[in-house]
Amino acid sequence: MWFFYFLLPLLGLLRISLATSLNATLDLQDEVIERSMGYTTEPSRLVMYVQTFKTPKGEPLSLLPLLQHDTKVTHIILASIHLHDEPGEIRLNDDPFHAPTWDNIWEEVKTLQMNGVKVMGLLGGSAGGTFGHLNGTEREFYSYYHPLLSLIKKYNLDGLDVDIEEKVEISVPLRLINALRRDMGPNFIITMSPLASALTNALGQNLSGFSYFDLDAFATVPGSEEKLISWYNGMFYGGYARGPPFFQLIVAAGWDPQRIVMGVLDCSNDGQANGFVRIEKLQDTIRELRGMYEGFGGVAGWEYHDAGDE
Template sequence: MASAAPKFLSPENGPRLIVYHQTIHDPQGNPHSLLPLLTNNTGITHVIVAAIHLNAEPGNITLNDHRPDDKRFDQLWGEVAWLQGSGVKVLGMLGGAAKGSFAQLSGDDHSFEAHYTPLHALLRTHKLNGLDLDVEEETSLHTMTRLIARLRADFGTPFIITLAPVATALLPDPSRHLSGFSYAALEGALGADIAWYNTQFYCGWGDARSTAWYDAIVRAGWAPEKIVLGVVTSPANGAGFVDAQRLRDTCARLRARYRGVGRGFGGVMGWEYFNAGEGDRVAGLESGRSVQAGWVAALGRVLRLHEQEDALLPTPEHVRQMVTTLPRPHVPWPDDAVQKLVVLGFAPHQAVAALNATAGDLELAAGFLFDHVLP
């Protein structure tokens, strides 16, 4: 006899379960459908369609490499409407690894309007529920406050505005990170307009193998309900992959630990949907589903169910972890490369950040640190 469908929390309550969707087609041009997220009862709450780019010429806006109204996206936009009709919120993502979008929004008022107007039109046309700002280029606090204030004025209170910092950017005295401006200052200025932070705990910027990095961010003063634990969904998507079984354990402990603290644990985001669960044992965890839906559903059972098993509560050992020194993240760079920068007087997390920023080039990383970290 088939088991009863799980009873999930309403989308407005409990930890969020989010996936990014950037690889929209397979190599043959066939769309990767989002509908298994619904038909497999995964518990998904939000999907973020990536990545919107504002190019140098005003009006030249693209979704990845093509205009958003290109016929290749017809199925995507149809599925977005279907997801929204089922209660899933769908956001766009602006920026990402391809730099330039925020530079286009950094000019004078005339330049800002010229680049912002097509973005506004895209959000309106496809009735997106919000916008995720993934700032991976040097950007001023003024640029961010102007953009966020304008989005709020144009789209109103229900519109969801999120950001996607690396984990180190939310720690006290953050080392060099990807965005340039201070997230703490931004939160202080416009925190009421920012729904949450899709925080990257991978590629050496943090670590999701335990709760320690997340706990450190909360101890730094951030509300847990605003911090979403960002992970890569497959080893192919970046360093720092955590297998689903261990990730479920981390999430269960975070949900239990922050229950009753505001909204509680902010949830999980996965980068990205199309290959979620590949290289993992997730198919065994959630049999009968596609691999992608299985990965999401495996987390949904931990994050989104009304009740948790007592076995998911934190153990004394995990409580002790919360007050111990922050461990080094799992990083793609050799230990000796990190240590060569440490002996120059930099902290391990600063060394890792510099190697990330320079693709592992030790000489460039050292120069980067001397130029940007030392007074």
């Protein structure tokens, strides 16, 4: 029964009703919501990506049902943060962080954090260009990095998911990750989101242009073996989440299963046509992986606004 408490909240999270979301109240923003089980004590991570901030009906999306329905979500990642050509021009999707469209979201973020949920930002993603801006001289790098750092601090983000889907040199993530660790300290969460195939071997299919094996070896605290990258939200889209073998292949390649989170699609409309795995099959896969690896890293869902729709 030890794995049941992970599977039950997973099912609740992925099947949450959009009608319930529409009826959610914002009156909870200044209230610590009582729950029977704390998020920070869950044995595995349950990560939810949020990129679309409207319901399928076009109405504003609330994050609070993730608390109200006791989904046991541990981390929420807001996507996507983009660095534009002008240093200091940084947008969450199409709008600056301070735009009125985000006012309710930032208030809800405070409530989530008060209840133990870690709220992070995704930097980069499928829209290219962000990491090209971080690939210059030291002066050029810091002209883009310092405004980003200021926003992370101002909006009290708990971490950053560095999602590199453009070809860059390994020095780009290394410089960024080291700077974040230096400036934000060891409690700041740094994750990355490669294709799952990029974790099977150094030559695995990859969107980033560098080896994640090499990056992870280099990205350590100077003078120690402590990893700077907290874990990897691997994109296990397609058949990769239809059973344990692909996760086993990654572990066999040398990765600690505690540092690998299985990223899946929450809805068939959220990615490639064959990328969606139904909850019943996903449940079987998680049950098997939890049986194989006591330290199974968890599951990440892309994305929240239509989670549970077919």
